Amino acid sequence: MMLPIILSSIAALGIIAERLWTLRANRVAPPHLLGQVWLWIKEKQLNSQKLKELRLSSPLGEVLAAGLANSKHGRDVMKECIEEAAARVIHELERYLNTLGTIAAMTPLMGLLGTVFGMIQIFSSFTGSGLTNAGSLAGGISTALITTAAGLIVAIPALFFHRFLVRRVDELVVSMEQEAIKLVEVVQGDRDVDLSEFRVEAKETRKDARKEGRKA
Numbered sequence: 001m002m003l004p005i006i007l008s009s010i011a012a013l014g015i016i017a018e019r020l021w022t023l024r025a026n027r028v029a030p031p032h033l034l035g036q037v038w039l040w041i042k043e044k045q046l047n048s049q050k051l052k053e054l055r056l057s058s059p060l061g062e063v064l065a066a067g068l069a070n071s072k073h074g075r076d077v078m079k080e081c082i083e084e085a086a087a088r089v090i091h092e093l094e095r096y097l098n099t100l101g102t103i104a105a106m107t108p109l110m111g112l113l114g115t116v117f118g119m120i121q122i123f124s125s126f127t128g129s130g131l132t133n134a135g136s137l138a139g140g141i142s143t144a145l146i147t148t149a150a151g152l153i154v155a156i157p158a159l160f161f162h163r164f165l166v167r168r169v170d171e172l173v174v175s176m177e178q179e180a181i182k183l184v185e186v187v188q189g190d191r192d193v194d195l196s197e198f199r200v201e202a203k204e205t206r207k208d209a210r211k212e213g214r215k216a
Contacts, residue, residue: 030061
C-alpha cells in the first residue's frame with residue numbers, strides 16, 4: 001500500500017501549492033478594485049471594453065462586472081446576476097479542496113490496511129513453518145507498521161491545509177460579498193461615495209498592478 005500513499009502525497013503537495021498560489025487575497029479580491037470601478041462610472045469611462053477588462057482581472061472583478069452589465073435592469077436583476085457569477089467564482093475557488101479532504105481521510109486508512117495485510121502475511125508465514133522467532137516477529141511487525149506511519153505523515157498535513165484553505169475561501173467569499181453589496185448600493189443610489197478616497201484607492205491599485213507586472 002506504499003505506492004498509493006506516495007502518489008497521494010504527491011497529489012496533496014501539488015494541490016496545496018496550487019491553491020496557496022491561486023487563493024492569494026490580492027489576486028482574488030484586490031482591495032481597491034471597487035474604487036477603480038466607481039471612478040470609471042463617475043468619469044463615464046465604463047464601456048464594454050472596461051467591463052471585459054474588469055471581468056478578466058480577478059474573481060471579484062468577474063462578480064462586479066456581472067452586476068454592472070445588468071445594472072440598468074434594477075436592483076433585483078443586478079443582485080441575481082451577481083449571485084450567479086459569485087456561484088461560479090466560489091466553485092472555482094473551491095476546486096480540488098474536496099480531493100485534498102479525501103486524501104486526508106483516506107491515507108490513514110490505506111496505511112492501516114497495509115499494516116493489516118503485513119500482519120496477516122507475517123503470522124501466515126510463522127503458521128506455515130511452525131516456528132516462532134521473537135526477533136523475526138518483531139522485525140516483521142515493525143515493517144508492517146511503516147505503512148500506518150506513512151499514511152499518518154501524509155494525512156496530518158493534508159488535513160491541516162484542507163481546513164486552512166477552506167477557511168481562506170470563506171474569508172475571500174465574505175470579502176467579495178461585502179464589495180458586491182457596496183457596488184449595488186452605490187449604483188442604485190443608496191450609498192454616498194467619497195470620490196477622493198476612491199481616487200487614492202485607484203492610485204494604489206495601479207501601483208499594485210505595476211508591482212505585479214514587474215514580478216511577472
